[in-house]
Amino acid sequence: MRGSRGNAPRARNLVLTLAVSAAALLAAVPAKAAVFSNPAPIVPRGDEGPMIPYPSTIQVSGLTPPVSDVNITLNQLSSTYPSELGLVLVAPAGQALMFMRAVGSGDDVSGLTLTFDDEAATPAPVLGPLAGGTYKPAAYAEGAFTAPGPGLLHGNAAPEGIDTLASRFDGIDPNGSWRLFVEDFDSSDMGTIAGGWSLDIAAPFSNSFSVDRVKRKKKKGIVILFVTVPNPGQIGVRGNGIKPIEASGATARASRSVTPGTVKLKIKAKKKGRKGRRLRRRLNRKGKARRKLEISYTPTGGTTNTEKHRVKLIKK
Ligand SMILES: [Ca+2]
């Protein structure tokens, strides 16, 4: 069938089609929302000025850029004059949005849960009494935040400015320390956020992992890989002639669940099978053998990352 020219373009088309659908599949993988919280109360220092802690921080990890959505929730906000409060959220690399300022006038509120979300139907209202719920960010006055707050160097939500959570935070790398500065801009009254705050960040879960250390039990020909993973999920290892073993040393399993941190992957030569026998013969004869491993890691709700890793087995 040499020189069958008629088929060649079709084959190329097929390859192109496959490439395109693979790209479409990748693009279709939705970003997952992850919630990070700091439940520690944010309380007044006096009746005016920065509230403490200043800032309150949330450490974000295990996500892959870019961010596609950020929402922020305040838990159990109470105040005798909500309008005096200003809140600015600062991302790890410094992007900042004053998402709440001068809302709810002077009406007392107690134990409100407030979520700020660009996709909400209405902005947080300038007039009180403020009710718990989900609002678009809203700033009805300027806010100059005391150092180490950002002063006036922050985006302002409408109508004071034109910034949104999306305009400030979409597209950034979310990993690192997010800071919330809450300041009381007027005397006499006070407020508190008794349940702290949380961030709801949409970004793909990271599926990168690293093999940080290798340990060997040379008498048994066992290799232990110390692998660090960023998210809960499944991890598995395979290779010619090797089998993964559990901590007990007994059961072999293709894949097991992991929590973020460092996990041990133990492997040794298979007892059965042609490739296992070949590896064992080599180990017995030379005392060492090299193998290529495939380590596969799938964060829950994420995509699989498979990486090749060379390992040296030693048996003495
Ligand atoms: Ca949103």
Ligand SMILES: [Ca+2]
């Ligand atoms: Ca006050």
